[in-house]
Amino acid sequence: APAIDEGPADDARDVLRRVFGYEDFRGRQREIVEHVIGGGDALVLMPTGGGKSLCYQVPSLVRPGTGIVVSPLIALMQDQVDALTELGVRAGFLNSAQQPHERRATEEAFLAGELDLLYLAPERLRTEPTADLLDRGRISLFAIDEAHCVAQWGHDFRPEYLQLSVLHERWPSVPRIALTATATPRTREEISTRLELTGARHFVADFDRPNIRYRIAAKAEPRKQLLDLLRTEHPGDAGIVYRLSRADVERTAEFLSGNGIDAVPYHAGLDASVRARHQERFLREDGVVVVATIAFGMGIDKPDVRFVAHLDLPKSIEGYYQETGRAGRDGLPATAWMAYGLQDVVQQRKMIQSSDGDEAHRRTLTAHLDAMLALCETVDCRRVRLLAHFGQESGPCGNCDTCLTPPESWDGTVAAQKLLSTVVRLDRERNQKFGTGQIVDILRGKRTAKVEQFRHHELSVFGVGAELGDAEWRTVARQLLAAGLLAVEGEYGTLVLTASSSEVLRREEPRTVRLRSEPQRSAGGSGAG
Ligand code: ADP
């Protein structure tokens, strides 16, 4: 039963206005809502902030019965239910974090037909008591939020989502709407088959966020580069800085604070009260910068975030897109800036190698990383690459770094051969493996203590790469790693060849290696060569 007086005849637009206080639907919301109200299944792909919630909330209010929302974000259920209650919607949730008496009260309200929306954690649906409860009440629809979690191929797989095919088997006549902000064509396929949504209509929103300017810079001194960006382009602006580790979150927040930026840290290791306070400041005050792990941002709805910065490489384009998508929701110009360097590639490859899970899982992680690296190394429009990842075609955008200052590229075949042969020599002549630092010292002909200790100055390749500077050799190594022409191994990140390396090293018609020049190089700045 709907929360309003006029009864079920009310159409969707009425509910939108009376309950939610919005004048009109946005984008494809109207189509989606009408389709679901009519009893159809739907698969909705809409970027974060696009307005997915209304797509199932409005139909739940219009159709008789309770809309069951499956969501993995248990921590957000209370907030979501509170926000709905505020609007006069009768909502509740069932999850494991709840007191038994709260649970019983919610169950009774559901059975009495007094709930418009009921939020459930996916693992609950597996249990017979929950299924039995649902059988005894009246269900208006099933909404499956964060539906990409069902895809093993996706970046955020959750096994408990696999159980959700029971929805269709047990309640075949109840319409289902699956929603996600991140789905490549391949993930979309997987969602369809695993949730038995093959008959569902697909609603794919435009994923472009034209007001976001995407920029990926070569990492030198990331914190200083960031400070520079904030001072010159975003003074007094609110923004989010993402870091991989909690320690780096704290260090970066301190560094920024020490340099006059109003920055606060946020990560799961902080006290809940500290986290709440920092989040509150970010939401309520102007110009607060949050330095955070990816734990921050889910359910955060702040329209005037002017920049999102990544000081470490995200693990996938999906993650990158979701995080950068928190910038500029008000449609005004915003910056997505990232510093990316050799160490990121080495670190992430190492993390994958030492990750739990089987070989197939590691292959998935590698494919996600490779797609991310391709975005970093591209000489084409970043946006074209990004949108193509989500199956959307577009033309050069004019609002990303590669469009605004097209990167130069150079023929790095000889440089690649020198670097790869150094790896080969060490292996064949000495049976040794080393990390990038030592390889670069050998190439540049530097007689460091470590070079002397291992008598690397006696190698024939010693000093063959004097024409390039340290930074340039690291750039070459990074791009070879990104392209899979070189690999890292073991806990020290030693360099080893890959199956493709020989294509570059062969005498006859070696594979050409085009390398991206770093901005400072094309700007005529530092470095030799
Ligand atoms: P998503 O779940 O796709 O990330 P939300 O459902 O949280 O997005 O909606 C994002 C924001 O947009 C919310 O503040 C929501 O109230 C607002 N919103 C959604 N639809 C409309 C609309 N038709 N008119 C005005 N605001 C809307």
Ligand code: ZN
């Ligand atoms: Zn572009």
